Amino acid sequence: MTKNLALIACCAVPLLSLAPLTAQAGQGFPSGIWTIQDENASISTQSLTDRYYVNGLHIGWTSHRGDVPSFLAGLGHVVWGDGTQRVSIGVTQKIFTPAATQLADPPLNDEPYAGYLAATLGLIQDTSTTRSVLAVSAGVVGRDAGAEIVQNGFHSVIGQNGTHGWAHQLPSEPAFDILVSRTWRVPLGRFGNGIEADALPQLSGMIGTTEIYAQPAVTFRIGEGLNSDFGTPLLRPGPSGSDAYRPTRPFVWYVFGGIAGKLVGHDEFLQGADFQTSRSVDPYRAVGQIEAGVAIIWRGLRFSYTQVFQTRRFHGQIGGIHEYGSLAVSARF
Numbered sequence: 301m302t303k304n305l306a307l308i309a310c311c312a313v314p315l316l317s318l319a320p321l322t323a324q325a326g327q328g329f330p331s332g333i334w335t336i337q338d339e340n341a342s343i344s345t346q347s348l349t350d351r352y353y354v355n356g357l358h359i360g361w362t363s364h365r366g367d368v369p370s371f372l373a374g375l376g377h378v379v380w381g382d383g384t385q386r387v388s389i390g391v392t393q394k395i396f397t398p399a400a401t402q403l404a405d406p407p408l409n410d411e412p413y414a415g416y417l418a419a420t421l422g423l424i425q426d427t428s429t430t431r432s433v434l435a436v437s438a439g440v441v442g443r444d445a446g447a448e449i450v451q452n453g454f455h456s457v458i459g460q461n462g463t464h465g466w467a468h469q470l471p472s473e474p475a476f477d478i479l480v481s482r483t484w485r486v487p488l489g490r491f492g493n494g495i496e497a498d499a500l501p502q503l504s505g506m507i508g509t510t511e512i513y514a515q516p517a518v519t520f521r522i523g524e525g526l527n528s529d530f531g532t533p534l535l536r537p538g539p540s541g542s543d544a545y546r547p548t549r550p551f552v553w554y555v556f557g558g559i560a561g562k563l564v565g566h567d568e569f570l571q572g573a574d575f576q577t578s579r580s581v582d583p584y585r586a587v588g589q590i591e592a593g594v595a596i597i598w599r600g601l602r603f604s605y606t607q608v609f610q611t612r613r614f615h616g617q618i619g620g621i622h623e624y625g626s627l628a629v630s631a632r633f
Contacts, residue, residue, distance in 0.1 A: 333362040335390075335543040335630040339535055343607070343625030350463075351399040352411055352613070352622050354451065356535040360390030362424070362543045372423050380425045380432045386544050388422040388435075392535060395447040396569050399618055401463040409616040412579040413469035414569045415447025416440075416510065422479075424544050431530040433481040433504075433542055441510060441568060442472030470568070471576045477508025483530045483541065488520075494549075497522045500531050500558075502539050509574050512565035513537055517589075523554025525597065532595050532604035533628050537562060539591075543630055545602050552597035562587040570614050581614040593626075600632040 339356040342349045368376070368385045376385050398410035406413075418439025425432045439445070448469065452462035481504035488497040500519040506512065517539035519531050528548045531541025539560045564585050572580030593606035606626040613622070 330361065331633045332364055332367070333543055333545070333630050333632050335360045335362070335533070335628060337533060337535065337626065337628035339624050339626040341622070341624040344623040349623075350401055351397055351619070352617070353394070353624060354397050355395045356392065358390055358392045358535055360388060360420075360543050362386055362388040365546070368423070376423045376425045376434065379434060383425040383427045383430075383432070385426075386424040388420070388424060388543060390420050390543075391418070392420065392437075393417045393445065393447070393450065394535070395451055397451075397463055398465065401465065402461070404464045404467070406465045406468060408579060409581060411570060411581060411614060411617070412572060413447075413463075413466050414441060415443070415445030415469065416475065416569070417445035418475055418477075422542075424542055426530075426544075429485050431483045431485075431542065431544075433479065435479040437475070437477045437479070437508070439475045440472055441475045442470045442573070444472040468579060470573050470578050473509070473573055473575055475508070475510045477506050477510055479506045479536060480504065481540070485527070485530060494524045495522065496524070496526055498526050500541070504537075504539065506537065510568045511537060513562050513567075515539065515560055515562045517558060517560035519556050519558030519591075521554045521556040523552070525549040525552030526554055528552045528597055529595075529602070531556065532593060532606055534591070534606060534608070534626055538589065538608065538626075545597060545630065547597045547600065550598075553595065555592075555594050557592040558590070560589045560591075562589065567613070581616060583614045584612060587611055587613055602628070602630040604628045
């Protein structure tokens with residue numbers, strides 16, 4: 301566990317050095333939006349849950365509007381044009397396992413064990429009807445991501461058996477990815493008493509060592525105060541509204557449902573290590589996803605829950621639809 305914490309610190313410290321740009325005198329930490337988010341496959345209607353994309357943990361900070369270093373602000377205006385800007389930084393860990401977690405030597409046609417640990421620097425730029433995101437992530441895939449320590453350590457704490465095949469996980473390699481995303485807010489109408497509906501079409505893409513993909517998506521929402529954000533956050537590659545929000549009324553709420561299609565060019569977590577020999581499976585080149593959930597913003601806090609239903613990601617995957625839940629809590633200071 302000490303090694304894992306050291307790795308997280310090494311990823312986070314260079315980016316967290318940007319956070320004091322918005323710190324106010326007397327505060328022990330930078331002002332802005334702080335988010336903690338966890339995604340877990342145990343939140344499922346199926347009996348076999350601890351498999352495939354097992355868990356994702358994200359801790360992030362997002363600046364207030366306009367609190368952006370000048371070099372990033374200039375880049376954003378060159379790429380996206382006019383708009384208000386925020387900078388975001390965060391650390392994310394993901395854990396992937398096969399379905400046969402009780403075997404010391406899982407079948408070769410099962411998803412490889414893999415861990416991912418990375419820090420992300422992002423630029424968020426908004427207009428009244430769009431949100432654009434440009435982000436760079438750097439970290440590690442493999443043993444040095446600490447996934448085995450976190451998973452089996454947590455299982456030990458809650459009294460569950462550990463998984464036994466981590467000796468066959470992907471070898472450690474550097475991870476570097478660039479993400480670009482744009483979301484549009486399209487009003488659909490009002491229904492009295494402040495209730496409104498909108499659609500959030502989104503187009504995103506990533507290129508890098510871990511994944512190469514393009515992803516069109518659309519989310520439909522109904523509630524009050526929809527212009528407070530651009531949808532709830534999901535860990536990429538899920539379609540995400542990002543961690544940024546600004547309440548436009550004392551109490552904001554909405555329910556939502558959406559659909560996304562991912563066109564896969566490369567997926568290291570399935571196809572194996574980029575620069576070394578490792579286990580691998582053959583990915584599907586098109587993956588579908590449906591999500592539904594609820595979000596509440598109250599007293600500066602945002603709570604969101606999303607249930608995700610995902611089609612098979614690789615040939616030979618068992619169990620049909622893969623499910624996981626995503627819970628995010630954010631606070632504005």
